[in-house]
Amino acid sequence: MSSDRQLFDEMPKPTSTPMPVDLSKYSKRVLLKTILDRADGGLGLIDQRVVVGGWVKSSREVRKDSPPAAQAPVGSDAKQAAGGKDVKCVEVFQSRIPFLRTIIKVFGGNTAHTKEKLESILPKVAAPAISILQISDGSSISSLQIIVDSSIAPPSQLMPTGTCILAEGVLQKPSLQGKHALELKAERLLHVGIVDQDNYPLSKKGLPLARLRDCAHFRPRTTTVKTRSSLSAYYSFSEIIGWVRNGWVIARNGFGSRGYLLLLDVASVMKIRNGLNQASHNFFQNHGFIHVEVPIITATNTGGLPGIFQVSTSRFSAKEHKKEEPVSMDDTKHIDLETIKLSIAEKSKKVEELKRSDSNKEALAAAVQDLHKTSLLAAELEARSKSKSRSKSKTENVKEDDGFFSNQAFLTTSGSLHLESCASALGNVYAFGPRFQADKSESKKYLAEKWMIETEIAFSELEDAMNCAEDFLKFVSSWVSENCYENLYFLSKRVDKTILDRLNSLASTVFEKITYTTAVEVLSKVTDKTFETKIQWGVALTEEHESYLVDEFYKKPIIIYDHPKELKPFNVRLNDDGKTVAAFDVIIPKVGALIRGSQKEERLDHLSKRIKELGLRKDQYEWYLDLRKQGTVKHSGFNVMFDVMVLFATGLNDVRDAVPFPRHHGKIHN
C-alpha cells in the first residue's frame, strides 16, 4: 500500500482539539478565506490551532544562523522589486545545493524518489533552516504564510511552486518582517504533494509562454499569462528571463525586446467568470425566462455557416455503408407497408371482437400474437422507408451515415433555431451552453468551443430584443462590480486599471442606437483616419470601424441595427425596404461586438425564399419551417459571447486565456 510519493500519507490524523474557526463543510480543513478575509485580517485568530491546505505560490528558505533582516524586503511594489532577492525555488535548489543535484543526476530515474533516498543516506547535508511558504487554496486572493522548520520537512521538498501542503499548526504574529498580518507555524504536515521540478513546466525559467496554454491542465493550478507592452505582438516567441514577484516576470521576445509579463492569479479570472455566469442566470430568472437545454448534437447546420464539426462513432466508407443498407425499397414495397397497416387495423378489430365475445382464450392469444408480429413488421418497414427517404436527400461531399444516428450529425454552431421552438411554447427562454465552429482563425476572440448565452422572446420585435440586451449588460456589469469587487480590484491593480470604471460606465450609460446606414455615413465622413477596409454601404463593419464608432465618435456603447441582409443569417426578418434585415450588434469598448441579435423571420414565404437564395439544404430546415407553418409568432432574441464578456470584465486580451481548457485549431492535448 505505501508509496514513496506518499511520505506523509500514513501520518497521524489531526487531533480532535476543538477548532474555534469554522471548518470547510466538505473537507476537514479551514478555508484560507475564513482566516484571511476577516475584517481584522485574521488577527483575532492568533493562537488558534487550525488545519489548512493549499498549493505553494512562492517560497524562500531562511538559514537558522542567518538573521532575518538580511532577507529582501517583502511587500514592495512588483516593478520596484524587479531587482529584489526573492529567489525562485529552482534557483535555490540549483545554487544552494548544486552538489546534491549532481548526485541526483548520477542516480538517474525518478528525481523525487532519489531525493528521498539521498536524504536517508545524507541526512545532515543541509544546515538547519526554515521554509517560508506562501500558500493559496483558491478561496481567497490573499495567501497565507506558513513557517515549516527543517526538522519537520526539508525545504527542498516544500519550496517548489505548486507543492501541495496540508498542515496543522498555530496561527501567530509574523516572525519575520513583512506584509503579513499573521502566519501559521506548522507543527505537523498531514500531506505533502511534491513537485518534480525537472518535469514541471511552470518551474522552468526558459519557458516559452505559449507552452502554458499547451499545458492547460496545470494552468488553473498556478497562473495564466497576461502580456504587457510590445511583447504581446510576438507572444509565442517570448522567453521568461527573470523573475520578479507577485506573478510578474521579465521576458524577452523573438526580436530581443524586453518587457514585463504578469503571471496572473487564475482564481480571480475564474471567479469573475463564475460571477458573470451567476449574474446572467439571475437576470433571466428575475425576468421570468426559463432555462432550456438546446441540443449539442444536431442534424441542422444551425446558423448556416461553413466550418462545422461532424460527430460520428466510427469510420464508414460509402461502399461499406451500402452493404449494410436493407435491400432497396421500391414503390411496390411501399404499398406493402400501407397494406400491412390496413391488415393491422383488421387484426386489431378481430382481437377486439374476440375479447368482447370472451369465448376462446387460445384464439385470442393467437390473434394478439399475430397482431404483435404484424405491428413489429410494419414498424421495421416504416423505419427502413424513412431511412431511405433521408438518404436520398444526401449530398456527395459529406460523410455518410455512420450507423449511430440515422443521418448526419453536427456539433451545434448556435442554439438559436432550437430555442425558437421552445420560445414558441414557453414565451421567454434562454440557454447557456457550448457552441462550436471549426475555423482555423487565429483571432483573439475565436475559440472552436465557445460558451454562449442565447435568448429568445415570443411576441417581440427588434426593439424589444435590443432593450433586453442593453438591460442585460447593465445588470450583469453592475452585479459583477458589486459581487466580485475584490477580484476585480485585484486585477485592476495588476492587469488593467480601467476594469472597474469600464464596468460602472457600462452599467450607467444609455447605449446609442444607430442604423447600419447611419454608421456607414458617420464612417464615410471620417477624414482624420484611414481604415484598412474602405467603408461603403453593403460592406461588413470591421473591428476597426466599430472601435472608431465606440471609442472615438460616440464614446459610449452602441447598438447598430438594420444591417444589409447579405451580412446576416438566413433567418433574420426582412425589413420593408427589402434590402435590410432586423438584426443588431451591441458594440462595447475594449472588446467590440459582444452581443448579436435579431428579430427572426416568422413569415414562411420569406424564409423559404431566403433558404433557396442562399442555397442552403432545405431538408435540414424542414422542422424549422414547420414552426412557421404551425402557429407562427413574431419573436426576437440575441446571443452573448460569454468568453468575450470575460475579457471585458477581466482585462485579458485573448479568449484562450479566459477558459480553463481552450480549444482551437491544432491544439488539443487533454
Added chain:
Amino acid sequence: MSSDRQLFDEMPKPTSTPMPVDLSKYSKRVLLKTILDRADGGLGLIDQRVVVGGWVKSSREVRKDSPPAAQAPVGSDAKQAAGGKDVKCVEVFQSRIPFLRTIIKVFGGNTAHTKEKLESILPKVAAPAISILQISDGSSISSLQIIVDSSIAPPSQLMPTGTCILAEGVLQKPSLQGKHALELKAERLLHVGIVDQDNYPLSKKGLPLARLRDCAHFRPRTTTVKTRSSLSAYYSFSEIIGWVRNGWVIARNGFGSRGYLLLLDVASVMKIRNGLNQASHNFFQNHGFIHVEVPIITATNTGGLPGIFQVSTSRFSAKEHKKEEPVSMDDTKHIDLETIKLSIAEKSKKVEELKRSDSNKEALAAAVQDLHKTSLLAAELEARSKSKSRSKSKTENVKEDDGFFSNQAFLTTSGSLHLESCASALGNVYAFGPRFQADKSESKKYLAEKWMIETEIAFSELEDAMNCAEDFLKFVSSWVSENCYENLYFLSKRVDKTILDRLNSLASTVFEKITYTTAVEVLSKVTDKTFETKIQWGVALTEEHESYLVDEFYKKPIIIYDHPKELKPFNVRLNDDGKTVAAFDVIIPKVGALIRGSQKEERLDHLSKRIKELGLRKDQYEWYLDLRKQGTVKHSGFNVMFDVMVLFATGLNDVRDAVPFPRHHGKIHN
C-alpha cells in the same frame, strides 16, 4: 411584402390606451400569469383593456343561435368527462363543415392558402358563431379563455390547437357557464399564426405516440406524452382513439387494450427542470464552489468507456492522410531543431548587442528579420516533430487526424478528469454541461447527450463527498418543493400523486450508508423474491437489486460505498483491502441510482498501475498523471444525472421526455 399567411400582419398596431396591467418587459403584451396568477384569480382586472398572446390549447365553437346551456359542462374531472362533448377542432372541422373540406381537397395545394381564397369566394358559408379559445403563453399553468366573434375571424381559422393568437380586448366576467373566473372578449386580432391541420402531427387522431418524440420541435409547443396503465408496455404501438380534455386521451395499444394517456403540459416539466437547475447552482454557490466550464471536445477518452463519439471536420482515409504528412523527420532533423534553437540564442544576442551599440539601424533591422525567420522555422519544425511523436502512439482501429485538431478528438463522456485539474487550484469547483455516450441502449435512463452536474472538492475524502451529495439532494428537493410548488402540484394531480411526498421525504430523511459488501449480504438473505441476476460479491448491482434495498428493505434513500474495483472507473482510489475502491452510488426511490461519486486516486503509482491493468491508452492520460506528479492532493467528488433528477421530480418515466430535444440511437431529426 405582403404574404397570404400574414393576414393580420398589416393590421393597425395596438392603440396607446394606457394599460393598468403590467406589460411584459420585452414584448408589448401582458403575460397571462400577470392576470391569472393573481390572488383574486384576475377578478380585480375586470373591464381592463389588455393585449395578450399565446397558443390555442383547446377550443370550441358556439353558434350564435344555440343556447350556451347546450354546451358540455366545463371543468369536470378528466376521467369523468371521458364521454363529454368537448370536441377536438379537427372533428369540428370535419363534422361541421365537411363540404368545405371537400372543396379544399379539390383545389389541392396549400390548404391554408386555399381556405383563405375560399373564404373570399364563399364569405357567408358558416352561420354567425363565436370561437371560445383556451390560450396559454407558457407563463402560467392556467389558460385564459378568449371569445372571438366570427365577424373578427372565422372559427375554422382560430380553433386548431397550436394556433398563435395576439389579441386586444377587454377582460370580462365569463359569458358562458364554466370554471373560468374571467375571460377576454377580443376586439381585435393583432396577429394570427394559423395551423395547417393536414400537416400538423399533433392535430391528427391516429397519431402513433412515438412520433411525438420524432417531432420534438413541436413538442415544447404543445405536449409531451405520459402513458398510464397497461399501455406503457407497448407504448410505440398505441393509437389515440378518443379525446377527453385537459390533455387526456383514450388510446389503444397493439394488443387492443384501452387506457388513458395524458398529453402533458410541457411547460410544467420545463419549469421544474429550470427550477432544479437554479436550485443546483444555488447550492454550490452558497457553499463557495466555483462554476467552471470543462471542455466538451477532448483528446482524452474520459471515463475510459467504450462508445465514444468522435469529432472531425472532414473525412480522411489513412492513405490520404499520409500524403499530407510532412516528409519523415528522422533524428538528424531533430538535431537540426536543437541547432536552430542554439542559433536563435546567438542571433538574439547579436540583436541585443546591435541595439545597445545603437550604431547601424539597417544592420539591426536585418538581424531582427533574420532572427524572426529562424524563430518561425524553429516553431514549424517543433510543431512537426510534436505531431510526429503523437502520431506514433496512434492505434489502428481509430480515425486518423482530420487536419483540424492535431490529434483525435472526442466528445467528452465525463468532465470529472478536467474538473480535478481545476479543483487542484480553486479548491471546490463544479460544472454543469452536456456529456456524451454512444450506446445503442433503449434504457429509459439513457440519452446519447445528457446533462450532468459534476463537482470536485480538494482536500476531501470519500465521506466528505458522500455528505455533500446527501446535502445537495436535500437542498434541491426542498428548494424545488417550495419554488416550483404550483407546477409540482399540477403534475401531482395528473401524472404521479406521490411527487410532492417523495420530494419532501428526500429532503427530510437521513440517508442510510452501507458498504457494497453489506448490500450483497442483505440481498443474499432475501428469500421472498428471486432476482433476475443472482447476487454474489463482485457482481454489479442491478436496478432490481437497488430497488429492493431502497423500496423494500431500508425504505429510504441509501448510499452504497466501497465497491469492488472492477466495477468502477480506473481513477477511483483503492482502499486498503486492495479489493474495493472508495466509490459510492446514491440510490433513491423511483429512479434508482441518481448520483455516482468517488474519492479519486491521488497516488501516482496506484493510478499508473490501474491504467496499465485496464489496457487504457497511457498517452491520453499523460496530462492527468501529471496532476499526481506535481503537487497531488486528496480529493473527491460526484456527478448528478440531471435528466434523471427531472424524472424524479416530475414523475415522468423516460428521460427522452425530460429534455426538449432527446438524442439517442437512430433518432436525429433537427
